[in-house]
Amino acid sequence: MSAVSSMTQVYVCGVEDVPVGEGLRVESDELPEPVAVFNDEGRFYALSDTCSHATASLAEGEVKDCQVECPLHWARFDLETGRARSLPALLPVRAYPVTVLDGRVYVTVPGGGAS
Numbered sequence: 439m440s441a442v443s444s445m446t447q448v449y450v451c452g453v454e455d456v457p458v459g460e461g462l463r464v465e466s467d468e469l470p471e472p473v474a475v476f477n478d479e480g481r482f483y484a485l486s487d488t489c490s491h492a493t494a495s496l497a498e499g500e501v502k503d504c505q506v507e508c509p510l511h512w513a514r515f516d517l518e519t520g521r522a523r524s525l526p527a528l529l530p531v532r533a534y535p536v537t538v539l540d541g542r543v544y545v546t547v548p549g550g551g552a553s
Contacts (some may be wrong), residue, residue: 447544450475454541456482461497461506463487470547473534476501476517482536483517484545490515490522490529491525 448468456462464487465472474497479503485506487495494510497549501507504515504525505523513527520533 445546446493446549447546450545451543452541459501463495463497473545478504482538482543484534484536485520486532490531491527
């Protein structure tokens with residue numbers, strides 16, 4: 439038998455907390471790491487907040503065309519997959535599934551949640 443990993447949705451912010459074209463850094467005991475939530479023309483995405491090239495907050499980067507540009511050295515990452523799209527970054531960052539429900543943004547993370 440194979441083990442099935444459980445997932446849980448964590449409330450991270452309201453849609454009004456992330457203006458179009460911007461990101462928001464979120465830290466919570468329920469998240470495995472700091473997460474950056476992005477609003478790209480009304481579509482929400484979540485990535486690990488720390489750039490894979492250098493220690494910089496991606497939430498502070500510029501959001502455009504489903505990518506975020508790191509504010510430190512301008513590496514770009516795909517908001518859907520976390521894939522590095524330009525140098526100097528070579529490694530991806532973790533992408534998290536996002537659900538928006540009733541104006542609330544949830545990030546899906548591994549774990550069973552509270553019992």
